[in-house]
Amino acid sequence: MTIIELTDVHKTYHLGETLVKALRGVSLGIDEGDLAAVWGASGSGKSTLLNIIGLVDEPSSGTLTLNGSEVGDMSDNAKTDLRSRYMGFIFQNFNLMPILTALENVMLPLQVQGISALEAQDKALNSLKSVGMEKFSQHRPDKLSGGQRQRVAIARGLVTEPKLLICDEPTANLDFENAERVMDLMCELNEKRGITFLFSTHDTRLIDRVKRIIYIEDGTIVKDERK
Amino acid sequence: MMWLKFALRNIYKNRRRSAATILAVALGFCSISLFHGYTQETYAGVATSIIHGGGVGHLTVFKQGFSERGRLEPEKYLFDEQEVKKIQALVKSISEVLLVTPRLNLSGLISNGKTSTIFLAEGVVPDDDARLRGEFMLKGGGLDSQTPSAVQVATDLATILELVPGGNAVIMGNTFSGMVNALDVDMRNTYNTGVDATNDKFIRMSLEHAQLFYDTQGADKLVVLLDNIQHIPAVKAQIQALAKKNGLDIEIKTWDELATFYHQLKSMFDMIFLFIFTIVIVVAVMSVINTMSMTVIERIREIGTLRAIGVRRSGIKWLFSVEGGALGLLGSALGVILTISVHFLMKSMAFTFIPPSSSAEVTLSVQLDIGFMLVLSLLLILLALLSAYFPAKRAAKSPIVDALGHV
Ligand SMILES: Nc1ncnc2c1ncn2[C@@H]1O[C@H](COP(=O)(O)OP(=O)(O)OP(=O)(O)O)[C@@H](O)[C@H]1O
Numbered sequence A: 001m002t003i004i005e006l007t008d009v010h011k012t013y014h015l016g017e018t019l020v021k022a023l024r025g026v027s028l029g030i031d032e033g034d035l036a037a038v039w040g041a042s043g044s045g046k047s048t049l050l051n052i053i054g055l056v057d058e059p060s061s062g063t064l065t066l067n068g069s070e071v072g073d074m075s076d077n078a079k080t081d082l083r084s085r086y087m088g089f090i091f092q093n094f095n096l097m098p099i100l101t102a103l104e105n106v107m108l109p110l111q112v113q114g115i116s117a118l119e120a121q122d123k124a125l126n127s128l129k130s131v132g133m134e135k136f137s138q139h140r141p142d143k144l145s146g147g148q149r150q151r152v153a154i155a156r157g158l159v160t161e162p163k164l165l166i167c168d169e170p171t172a173n174l175d176f177e178n179a180e181r182v183m184d185l186m187c188e189l190n191e192k193r194g195i196t197f198l199f200s201t202h203d204t205r206l207i208d209r210v211k212r213i214i215y216i217e218d219g220t221i222v223k224d225e226r227k
Numbered sequence B: 001m002m003w004l005k006f007a008l009r010n011i012y013k014n015r016r017r018s019a020a021t022i023l024a025v026a027l028g029f030c031s032i033s034l035f036h037g038y039t040q041e042t043y044a045g046v047a048t049s050i051i052h053g054g055g056v057g058h059l060t061v062f063k064q065g066f067s068e069r070g071r072l073e074p075e076k077y078l079f080d081e082q083e084v085k086k087i088q089a090l091v092k093s094i095s096e097v098l099l100v101t102p103r104l105n106l107s108g109l110i111s112n113g114k115t116s117t118i119f120l121a122e123g124v125v126p127d128d129d130a131r132l133r134g135e136f137m138l139k140g141g142g143l144d145s146q147t148p149s150a151v152q153v154a155t156d157l158a159t160i161l162e163l164v165p166g167g168n169a170v171i172m173g174n175t176f177s178g179m180v181n182a183l184d185v186d187m188r189n190t191y192n193t194g195v196d197a198t199n200d201k202f203i204r205m206s207l208e209h210a211q212l213f214y215d216t217q218g219a220d221k222l223v224v225l226l227d228n229i230q231h232i233p234a235v236k237a238q239i240q241a242l243a244k245k246n247g248l249d250i251e252i253k254t255w256d257e258l259a260t261f262y263h264q265l266k267s268m269f270d271m272i273f274l275f276i277f278t279i280v281i282v283v284a285v286m287s288v289i290n291t292m293s294m295t296v297i298e299r300i301r302e303i304g305t306l307r308a309i310g311v312r313r314s315g316i317k318w319l320f321s322v323e324g325g326a327l328g329l330l331g332s333a334l335g336v337i338l339t340i341s342v343h344f345l346m347k348s349m350a351f352t353f354i355p356p357s358s359s360a361e362v363t364l365s366v367q368l369d370i371g372f373m374l375v376l377s378l379l380l381i382l383l384a385l386l387s388a389y390f391p392a393k394r395a396a397k398s399p400i401v402d403a404l405g406h407v
């Protein structure tokens, strides 16, 4: 089943007088259970694509269909609520709230949905457990290593049971060992729990472990390879 | 709730900057509430000195029309003996009233045998006058009911007439029926009216002697003393109702309507207050604006992250508004503590000073106005909240990708 479908999506940035065409006619569907990597050189448009799929950016033209309904003309609040319900995000820089403990960080997306603190805490602890970080639940992010932070961030992304986890270069700020562990975790979650991942990378060492590789060059998809 | 936790932790995280902001708000709060307390104290002091020291009383009852025409045709606006008795009895029946005393103003010529000059006089009931003035009694004692011809002469008038205590003079004028009348007066002592324009004209004498001068048993006003200044509006209404019921055509003036000086002083102080208030509020609020704008800019990536994981724009505005409001609240709370501390410090140190145009030492003190402090706190909290709201609103509006892009 297709979660999200892009049809002829263009994205043009205006940099003063010059136009930067970050995406030029991308058509793409992400299916449930995918473990897909967006592969491309720096500046090829990976982040732009992921941001549009994640509903944090808007295409200049083309359509975006989530769960069968068009997203284009929705209000900001409606899109925000869709993100809250269907999307999880994992960022290159982890983006944890520095003033919250690991547990509170993971609780946050649930509380944003209006779930009570008590229930949120239960779910958050489970989520931390699934990434092997339950021992660090009371630690603030600045007391954690990069790899640990990213695992907490994955727990935060997972906790709402999103349809799709979007990860923009999740391992770029990690050393190889930690990158491997994060990759292991993503594979495991995908295999055992069927969680859909879409991530961008230009790390060759990770690429052979994914089920699908979307090659992007200069804002167009040049190859979409499934294993 | 969640946002409050967020706000307090962020305030604590930036505790140095937060402390500076809270202190700025607290000092602003403290200086405003202390100055407010000082003006309230001054107003109360001036009110007391007018009501008691100036002998104005809380309320004065005149015949209807006296304030417009009384000076031209005093005899027409005089209460006769019966009316005076009736009003006294009626007003006295109100429980908040301590004293109702008749008075009669007069004017004419005063002479020491060589020189004569015009004078203005007030005839008062000596015992009532002593009661009204209380601790503001003039030095050397006041008038007394045993010697109705005794007078107190304003200092400049005494100088002009070369009068010394124990000396005497003659007052001359027309009775209400048009006859020429002259009376001997015995100088008891001098007093200062405090105003140059009246200090060479005024004398004070007993009502009995004043009535003799005009050949009347009446009075042109009755001065009412109450147990508490707060009761003025209620008692005024009661007297009006009683007078109406008894067919008396009267007008009632409150002490401040009769003391224009008070209004000048109050409006001047109010202006100064407003000036200081504005400056201090602006400085305090600028400090919050500065802090919160910086906070919003520093946390722009955090805003982007929150928006990505599903926080609506309104949530972002809340997050920072609560933080700004919390700074205002903490600042106000510290301000209350500071104000109360200074209040009691001043009480225990008992600073004294001599105010202008006064001979007595006054203790410098400030009133604690809880209601005012509450309103001031709410105002500061609201302003602090708004200082955060607007930068947060701008940040919430900016594209999420831009917010996330800041590394
Ligand atoms: N906000 C923006 N304003 C203007 N140009 C932009 C903006 N964001 C991206 N671009 C441009 O769009 C193009 C694609 O950028 P994008 O960030 O999607 O690339 P990327 O593949 O993620 O690169 P990287 O591997 O370096 O992260 C680039 O040329 C970039 O300069």
Ligand SMILES: [Mg+2]
Binding pocket: A046, A047, A048, A168
């Ligand atoms: Mg990128």
